Amino acid sequence: MSLDLNKAIKKIEEITYLHRKEFEDREARIRLSVKHMGESTGEEIAGKLRSVSNRPFLWAGATEGLGQVYEPGPLPKAFSVASTDGSHIDVDRHMPIPCALINIGGCVIRxxxxxxxxxxxxxxxxxxxxxxxxxxxxxxxxxxxxxxxLGMLRTVGEIEYLSNILTEYQDNSPILGLMDGSLILWQVSGPGVPQLVKRRVIDQTFIPAMDKLKNLSKTRALGIASYISMPRSTDVVNTLRLYLCQSADEKCSGLCSIRKSLSSPCNLVNNIVDRDIFAALLKEGQRSAIFSSTSVIMEDYGNHRICFFYVNNGWEIGRVEVPQWIACNPDLLSLTHTLVLDQCRKGIGYPVAVSEAHEQAVLTGSDRRAFQDMILAQINNGVSSNNTSQKDRSKRLPWL
Amino acid sequence: MSNQLGRPIAEVIEANIETFKAQCYELYKPPPLGSLVKAGNMPVYGIVTDIITEGLDPSRPIVARGFSATTEEEIYTQNPQLMELLCTKFRAIAVGYSHDNLLIQGYPYEPPKIHAFVHECLPNELSDLSSSSDFIHLLLQHPEVKDEILTATLISISRQITDREKFLVRAGKTLAIELTGQMSRLNAILRKLKQ
Incomplete structure (x- = not known):
């Protein structure tokens, strides 16, 4: 045997000791963080956020105490949940006809x-x-x-499709429109994204779809949300970091990075993400306070800035994003919280409707092959000239 | 033989000369085991020999959902999507086909088409089938047909025709010939038919 276990075991013992110590230290810091959150008040947080302008990290806006928790409301006797999801086939330059496909799937569960x-x-x-x-x-x-x-058009297409479903929904019972992932289309604000794309995605699709949903919410019990499973975001942790910070903007920039701080007391939350502190704070079914995204893309969202809360669904801490007009309406907010929670319970930890929408949207390997085969079959029927690349041919027919 | 049709109950999704498989339009509403059904415009007649309820998508495993429910109905109320994502199917063994408006017993010359509508048979069609015992020979020869299914078929037919006694006596005689040398098996079937 070439492995000297006697030498390796010493290193393994050292690693596991450090890991245990780090885990205990982290647990203690999470408990202390939760304590600080519980002591914070809305006025303090709002005041602190007003006084800072430039930090090397993104924080969540808040107008209430960070440790505030809310119970779900009573489940309506009859209700529906609608969801949409998307999948796409990108342009394959080896195909004779350049084309792409977006498949939007959805469901309404009553x-x-x-x-x-x-x-x-x-x-x-x-x-x-x-x-x-x-x-x-x-x-x-x-x-x-x-x-x-194509990915951005697909994402915003899911929202547009959901708004169409909800507009056509006839029943008078409450309904929740629920999507997978984030409503914050941060990719659109990324470097190199042309104005044309931004205009199509935000101004011409996202905003009209949300306007439609907002108008609908004035006439019926309508919740709108997106659900993020196992979120990795640190927006609220960073707000706590700001709350604890006693330095001015300039000093902070020298001592803090996006990920961690070198100075006390802000280093309390190093390597902690939002779901860690809410796992310690929220009991099953409870939601957190409402926070707002301060992502730069929000400047283009008009009346539809995105707020969010965390919920303990009994299996995990999920992040639920809602437009601000839902967050500001206590009835619709409570309905959204209650129905998202119920969906997670029914789906054993993940919203049923979101899973089912995914099943409708997903394009399997065989779907993708069938799409290509249909194009090639049409070409071979004389509809177009066949100029598939030899590379594509070699992939399809790897002859010996 | 009347061609009067009611509402179809299912649609053929798989077919060969000997058997066809159909998907029911309503969950948990298959024709009874052993009953006679017909598929297609030029009907192929079949005896229902198996009933299956499963997920529409075979790649999705079905999981237990009743951990917090007190009744089975509650599981379906709490998960209404199941009604649309599960389906009931049945398999039928071909025992006859329609020719010149007559029910001919034996395998059809071609199977029913995929998506052919499946109807439950009318009493006069059962009478036509029961007028001969050739279908018993077909069923006994088929490896998928267990004695319990054959018994269920004979009982099902006998309950829906007028000359029940005559049919069962003739069926018993046919079985006695078909199962020569298999006395205990024959007795077990006849005991069931007497009940």
């Missing part, structure tokens, strides 16, 4: 209602001139739809 639950999906194929985003007036200005642009 609880204690006479009407049946519904499942649906809607594929949209982009090809030819349709593969270019174009400016309204300047015809020279255009962006090819592929890669991350």
């Amino acid at each position: 609880y204690n209602l006479q009407t049946k639950s519904e499942f649906f999906n809607e594929p949209e194929v982009y090809h030819g001139e349709g593969l270019y985003l174009k400016g309204d007036t300047n015809t020279v200005d255009e962006v090819y739809i592929e890669g991350s642009t």
